[in-house]
Amino acid sequence: MRLTMLLDMVADTAGDRIVVGSRAGGITAAGLRDRARAGAAVLRASGADALVYLGVNGPAFPVALFAAALADVPLVPLNYRLGEEQLTALLARHPGAYGVGDEGGGAALRAAGIAAVDAATWLATTAERPVDEPVDEPGDEPWDPERTAVVIYTSGTTSAPKGVLLRHGNLASYVLGTVEFLAAAEDDAALVSVPPYHIAAVANVISNLYAGRRTLVLEQFSPDEWLTTVREERITNALVVPTMLSRIIETGSDLAVPSLRGLAYGGAPMPGALIEKALRTWPEVGFVNAYGLTETSSTVAVLGPEQHRASLASDDPDVRARLSSVGQVVPGVELAVLDDDGVPLPAGEVGRICVRGDQVSGEYDGQGRAVDDDGWFDTRDRGHLDASGYLFLGGRVDDTIIRGAENIAPAEIEEVILHHPDVVDVAVIGVPDEEWGQRIEAVVVLRDGRALEAGELRVFVLQRLRSSKTPERFLFWPELPRTETGKLVRRDVLRQATLS
Template sequence: MGALFIAATMARRGLLTPGNPVRIVRQFGALGRWGFGLAGELRQAAARSPERIAVIDDEREVTYAQLLRNAEAVDVRAGDRVGLLCRNSAAMIEALVGVTSRGADPVLINTGLSAHQLEQVCEEQNLAALIHDDEFAERVPGGITTKVEMSGGPGRPPTRPGRTIVLTSGTTGVPKGARRPTPGGFSPLCSVIDRIPLHAGDRIMIAAPLFHTWGFAGLQIALALRATIVLQRRFDPAEAAKALEKHRVDALIAVPVMLQNLLDHPPGRKLRVAAVSGSALPGGLATRFMDSYGDCLYNLYGSTEASWVSIATPADLRDSPTTAGRPPHGTRVEILDDQNKPVPQGEVGRIFVTNEMLFEGYTGQNQRSKTDGLLGTGDLGHVDTHGRLYVDGRADDMIVSGGENVFPAEVEDLLAGLPQVREVAVIGVPDDDWGQRLAAYLVLRDGETLSEDVVREHVRRHRARFCVPRDVVFLTGLPRNATGKVLARDLPRNA
């Protein structure tokens, strides 16, 4: 990535402003010694802005100097894998940075895992220790070390920097551990903030769980920007709206369902940035949110393995609310057919991507599946005449009903646009006559009514007959995991 692009982006986002010369020297010295991972980013922030409030959580406020001091007190063995089972808090950040500063590998664990799943993760990831919040004590399997020593901080960087391992979402089976690369310089940060206008010193609420790829990315960006990070242990839309106002938040890092829940309450503080990732934006959500909070919405499409693929700006979403946007600087996206050949513009194919932050493989595996340097996302999509990417659905979600290819996401997005519908999920289910068919699960807004026949007729008017769901089920809520993804396996089956 060009030095001119990096310099221009950093200048636009306030990262090259004048300051105390001694602090600036220490800032860049910290990055030179510790690198661009969490350990280096926290140290550069503490060197440049030690008195700035780094984190505001449910219990305390800590400055960058205090956050670093607490992180340096964490003492684990270099080379070990240490699990973190924590909700969003300053303590989690201190533990995360402390572990990686010692040359150990932190493993970010979903707080929604059952005791059985947690035991499997501890075994499969070969954890030497587990740092956890008190509320999770009963889930911790016997024999795992939970006491981490506290001592003076490391005076020098470890021989081998700690590598963060993020678990896949785990909506089915045991989640796999994906090894995240350490940024090699400023270019990954600039790729994102060039498109999403986050600035140095912003107040950023990270509502997405820090153990989630998007929450973790938000933390990396916030530390690099020397931002003040606002955290809440649990996302509650009413409390989040109050916190936006109370702490004068500039930017929100969230998952789409959180925005949907915010809209059930009176609009809060106008934001400069609301950046979401982790799942598709339901139909109409982008427009409704921007009508309430201003044209501040940015949608990043990516994955644990691919990091980012594309980013949609408010202008993109106003023009086409379902688009995933365009690849940011330094990212290349290709739409390929089953023979790995590019498909014509507008045709659906498999989405492949390359950038400098592709994951390094799953733990226990050295290889990663690539085609000509491109990593498959597992999604199907197409590109329009404006170069905007659209995600048509997961390749393994597409069903064949009576010989026709059907994308559940297409019907899901159509039904989400009904004014009576609060949230919806559409999946494929077995069918004795057609092989597979669609089933729709809808949650209605308070006081609204809708019949199965009206739902089917709406789909029949706007889509082909094989897209009409035979099963229409009304629920009080959709089953979701801790990152807001719908758990298809927990949806009831009518037949």
């Protein structure tokens, strides 16, 4: 199924329903389809082979998503927070693209030789072009769901981002398997607080649309702004990461959210004390813990509202423990915990979390599909299933640091620190943190006879990386634990650092 068929279904059935933006002046389902058709005409006239989106989230994003789908080119949302060198390298992979960006993003796009407009111009253009302008369809051949709809760059254990290819079939399968068509009431509204280069942004556009729910984006998160928006826009459903929830609950402001019925969270480990406090603060709100990856088109396991409440109220330790789980697998996805030889492990035993199903891509640009002969995709997360099929995460197989729902590669930070002339060796680790999920720390070995203050090194890193990737603490050791072959024993670094 082509993604635009989801839009067609909603526009044909509930075309007057506002699905994007505020209650006053938002875009209707029919209007979104008209804009997508106009945007597709722009893309086809430009000869673009992709649409690169480089800016904050907002109404321009869903228009870009469906315009690209209709024009049969992939949408490529890029991280506008990347450093200049890394962003330039990614833009160089899409020389034939058309760009939509904010002020800074537009400048970067044009510097890369990509024709670009800002988000306001994109919205104005797609609103004013004749919507009956012919848009070429793929021809008489049957639509191929294997065509690429979205390319999302994600950084794993190395500093080089990988482009995850999400096919139309992957994304459509996710929606059809997890969302009921037009199940939302006409006045339902979802508040999304994630950037457009995150899989959750794409998933929320298509899933809320299919449900018939209006989606509103909070471009710059703050607890007070979030609470104000929920109340003024009568938000019924919202998506946050644990760090955001912590700031909201601890803000000290009026926490009344009378319209809110559902709150989904994910992207990073949720501290147990925080979710318990949130459940008691908003007992009428249905909390949902969603676990998924870019490579799986978003959610593959869910801990639903009733499961949250039952766990909180239970005296049974096994049931109570489920509040720390990510729930049970969603329909249409198979999940197994395998050992290193690919053999399924029994309940309670920790191994590699692997998934398969139509929504699972597991495919990287230029690298092919990373699945085994049986179709299993290794998420590189470790975990276990309990006897009732609840999934518990046990950390990454690799060394990726997850800070505030953002995957951060230690190698990228280590490379920067090693450029300091006084540094001879370094290990960057993620240490458990109640607010961020993990905080970044660095263990540094200096050259003989050199002296360096932590503050000086922090300034050095800040000049090259943004603050969220700058270690909060620097430790100075005479040497790092390494094997005889020179491999860093990162678990030993973490253990010793937490004792320092």
